[in-house]
Amino acid sequence: MKILTAVLAAFPLFAQVTHQRLLEAQAKEPGNWLTYSGNFSGHRYSPLTQINDTNAARLKPAWVYQTNSLQKFETTPLVADGIMYLSEPPSNVTALDPRTGRPLWRYRRTLPGDLRVCCGQVNRGVALLGDLVYVGTLDSYLVALDAHTGAVRWETKVAEYTGGYSITVAPLAVKDKIVVGVAGGEYGVRGLLDAYDAKTGKRAWRFWTIPGPGEPGNETWAGDSWKSGAAGTWVTGAYDPETNLVYWGTGNPGPDWNGEVRKGDNLYSDCIIAVDADTGKLKWYFQFTPHDIHDWDATEVPVLIDGEVRGQKRKLVIFPNRNAFYYVLDRASGQFLLGKPYAKQTWATGLDDNGRPIRVPGTTPTLEGVQVWPSVAGANNWYSPSYSPKNGLLYIAVREGGGVYFIGEAVFKEGQRFDGGGFRSIPGGQDDGAIRAFKPATGEVVWEHKLFSPPFSGVLSTAGNIVFGGTNEGQFFALQGTTGKLLWKFQAGGISRSNPMSYLVDGKQQIAMAIGNALWAFEVQ
Amino acid sequence: MELPSTSANPHTTPADIEQGRKLYGGRCAGCHGPTGDGGKGANLAQPQLPRAMDDLSLYRVVRYGIPDTEMPATLLAPREVWQICAFVRSLGRLASSGPTGDARNGESIVRGKGGCLACHSIGTEGGRSGPSLLTVGSRRSPGHLRAKLTDPGADVPENYRWVELTAKDGKKAVGPRLNEDTWSIQLLDGSGRLLSYWKKDLASLKSERKTPMPSYQGKLTTSEINDAVTYLSTLRGIQ
Numbered sequence: 001m002k003i004l005t006a007v008l009a010a011f012p013l014f015a016q017v018t019h020q021r022l023l024e025a026q027a028k029e030p031g032n033w034l035t036y037s038g039n040f041s042g043h044r045y046s047p048l049t050q051i052n053d054t055n056a057a058r059l060k061p062a063w064v065y066q067t068n069s070l071q072k073f074e075t076t077p078l079v080a081d082g083i084m085y086l087s088e089p090p091s092n093v094t095a096l097d098p099r100t101g102r103p104l105w106r107y108r109r110t111l112p113g114d115l116r117v118c119c120g121q122v123n124r125g126v127a128l129l130g131d132l133v134y135v136g137t138l139d140s141y142l143v144a145l146d147a148h149t150g151a152v153r154w155e156t157k158v159a160e161y162t163g164g165y166s167i168t169v170a171p172l173a174v175k176d177k178i179v180v181g182v183a184g185g186e187y188g189v190r191g192l193l194d195a196y197d198a199k200t201g202k203r204a205w206r207f208w209t210i211p212g213p214g215e216p217g218n219e220t221w222a223g224d225s226w227k228s229g230a231a232g233t234w235v236t237g238a239y240d241p242e243t244n245l246v247y248w249g250t251g252n253p254g255p256d257w258n259g260e261v262r263k264g265d266n267l268y269s270d271c272i273i274a275v276d277a278d279t280g281k282l283k284w285y286f287q288f289t290p291h292d293i294h295d296w297d298a299t300e301v302p303v304l305i306d307g308e309v310r311g312q313k314r315k316l317v318i319f320p321n322r323n324a325f326y327y328v329l330d331r332a333s334g335q336f337l338l339g340k341p342y343a344k345q346t347w348a349t350g351l352d353d354n355g356r357p358i359r360v361p362g363t364t365p366t367l368e369g370v371q372v373w374p375s376v377a378g379a380n381n382w383y384s385p386s387y388s389p390k391n392g393l394l395y396i397a398v399r400e401g402g403g404v405y406f407i408g409e410a411v412f413k414e415g416q417r418f419d420g421g422g423f424r425s426i427p428g429g430q431d432d433g434a435i436r437a438f439k440p441a442t443g444e445v446v447w448e449h450k451l452f453s454p455p456f457s458g459v460l461s462t463a464g465n466i467v468f469g470g471t472n473e474g475q476f477f478a479l480q481g482t483t484g485k486l487l488w489k490f491q492a493g494g495i496s497r498s499n500p501m502s503y504l505v506d507g508k509q510q511i512a513m514a515i516g517n518a519l520w521a522f523e524v525q
Numbered sequence: 526m527e528l529p530s531t532s533a534n535p536h537t538t539p540a541d542i543e544q545g546r547k548l549y550g551g552r553c554a555g556c557h558g559p560t561g562d563g564g565k566g567a568n569l570a571q572p573q574l575p576r577a578m579d580d581l582s583l584y585r586v587v588r589y590g591i592p593d594t595e596m597p598a599t600l601l602a603p604r605e606v607w608q609i610c611a612f613v614r615s616l617g618r619l620a621s622s623g624p625t626g627d628a629r630n631g632e633s634i635v636r637g638k639g640g641c642l643a644c645h646s647i648g649t650e651g652g653r654s655g656p657s658l659l660t661v662g663s664r665r666s667p668g669h670l671r672a673k674l675t676d677p678g679a680d681v682p683e684n685y686r687w688v689e690l691t692a693k694d695g696k697k698a699v700g701p702r703l704n705e706d707t708w709s710i711q712l713l714d715g716s717g718r719l720l721s722y723w724k725k726d727l728a729s730l731k732s733e734r735k736t737p738m739p740s741y742q743g744k745l746t747t748s749e750i751n752d753a754v755t756y757l758s759t760l761r762g763i764q
Contacts, residue, residue: 113530119600186600367550368551369551406551408551416602416604417601417602419600419602422551422552422599422600422601423600424552424597425597425683427555427683428683428734450707451707452706471706471707473707474706475706475707475708477707486708489708
């Protein structure tokens with residue numbers, strides 16, 4: 001018995017990851033990181049305090065795990081019961097021991113050579129439920145792996161990759177289902193959000209992000225343009241057990257920059273959709289950028305908080321959008337409560353009472369190119385914001401900059417690129433960025449820490465009063481959560497395009513972040 | 526890097542070339558000129574492109590750009606990239622007229638009266654604070670070189686910064702920026718030293734998109750400038 005105890009202490013026993021555990025992940029298991037955003041509310045917050053603003057200066061790498069890929073490494077690892085699970089480009093999964101950084105098993109997917117990916121062969125993470133690990137693949141399958149061995153337990157085709165679909169998003173395990181979305185916004189797909197039975201892989205429901213003929217919203221697409229209208233679902237959403245709604249952002253309408261061939265508002269592109277977790281039925285939607293012509297996907301992480309708006313307590317969803325407006329909505333009804341710019345923008349004079357943008361004339365892409373702020377990558381993007389309930393602040397890596405937008409021909413052919421234009425940077429433009437702390441319900445800026453260039457990495461806040469983030473110039477850094485003061489930085493030698501997370505290893509806190517083509521784990525030494 | 530499986534351009538019909546011309550017009554002409562005879566970007570109206578001797582190399586350059594240069598990647602479908610390639614190759618079949626000055630006289634101006642080598646190097650000779658001229662003839666068109674000599678401040682490269690800084694210990698440094706991030710900056714100072722500073726250790730930092738290069742307008746005659754341009758256009762690497 002003593003021997004057995006020693007073995008168990010050395011490697012904690014993997015317990016079933018139940019829905020109950022996911023619901024209480026942050027309150028009861030701060031040493032684990034069980035979902036993409038750390039909790040269902042999209043907070044990317046760690047209640048751990050071992051690493052804090054008094055000792056962050058002593059952070060050192062604990063280990064580094066190198067991938068064998070030069071593709072962008074965008075993963076958020078999960079940690080459950082002493083094991084780390086991470087996805088790697090293009091569609092691989094590795095389980096590793098976070099004490100040593102040594103792999104325990106690897107799943108290597110063989111992919112076809114004619115994938116349709118707009119922006120790199122990437123993957124942003126896995127989901128855990130029961131004793132399975134779930135990953136979406138670039139050839140548009142959802143695959144369930146045995147958490148102990150990496151063996152394939154089931155795989156289900158979500159969509160036809162030859163039709164322009166791919167999966168880069170980290171799935172979300174909700175109750176007994178795995179929710180997963182698709183990419184394909186530059187290939188004229190018809191977007192969808194799916195849920196699969198976690199045990200069998202059988203599809204439980206599908207929500208088409210573009211309504212079919214006869215369905216409400218189909219009339220917002222001229223002619224047959226709905227068939228190739230894109231509206232992908234490529235960033236992990238949030239879930240509220242009280243409303244039983246899954247909140248998910250949708251991508252740009254297709255073709256991206258040529259709106260002539262798809263006149264109308266183009267629902268449900270560039271929306272947040274709230275769908276019933278059991279049935280996939282739409283409860284409400286809110287469209288941030290009707291008839292988008294700048295490729296401003298609303299594929300950002302929705303942040304669920306309870307807060308006070310105009311003296312009234314509300315259940316809110318906060319959505320710092322790629323289009324440079326900061327939105328506060330009621331998450332039970334979808335009602336628009338507040339919206340204002342949080343980065344430089346030149347495309348709208350403001351929002352009306354319903355949150356609809358009032359467009360500035362002359363900002364439509366042209367053959368010669370038209371300058372508009374924000375840039376095509378926007379003021380925010382797929383990478384995560386972070387909400388610290390302890391500090392009551394929402395932290396966002398904000399991108400400042402504009403772009404030149406072109407219109408181009410757009411003739412749809414299934415499985416081929418369908419973007420109708422393009423973009424480039426503004427000659428002589430001086431883009432930069434900042435980590436900004438906001439009062440979440442009002443969007444008021446409390447502090448900012450300026451960055452040299454527009455970041456492409458998310459942030460993690462911790463109960464140790466730290467905000468972690470990464471730069472395009474290779475630094476991983478820690479700011480003081482209440483002030484934005486720099487506490488520590490480390491040059492990891494590669495562009496970071498991912499999100500930090502935190503967990504305990506044998507009772508010791510680590511912070512992990514994919515930077516360049518490696519996963520780094522840091523601890524205080 | 527995703528590359529097509531075919532190494533020869535499969536899209537070379539007149540219609541492809543025409544479509545390539547349209548795509549080129551919006552995306553490439555700004556730097557390479559509407560007829561490809563160069564500008565800030567390389568002269569493409571030549572039978573052989575040093576960076577793209579074969580079709581696949583040209584595809585790679587158009588699709589992914591050239592790292593550490595101003596040549597950016599494009600987000601285009603393979604067919605469109607090939608169409609641009611087809612148009613670019615068609616430019617090389619046009620007769621292009623080079624500069625007509627006296628290259629030998631130009632060389633003596635560059636090395637003598639012009640004083641270019643005080644800052645620029647050509648192979649083993651010359652200074653460090655300006656870019657090397659060793660391959661300038663293959664990278665810049667005669668028109669661009671002429672404009673640089675007469676109005677050097679007009680088209681400073683996108684990422685070029687001239688830095689003047691004073692450290693908290695009072696030491697000063699001036700020179701072109703080599704790199705920069707949120708918290709540090711690296712530069713080459715006037716005496717050719719490589720320097721790196723934490724920004725927190727600086728009392729002042731001025732970083733401007735400007736060039737210290739003087740204008741030769743009025744200092745050299747039109748004919749001398751033409752000769753210098755003719756000589757510089759012959760600089761295409763170590764032969």
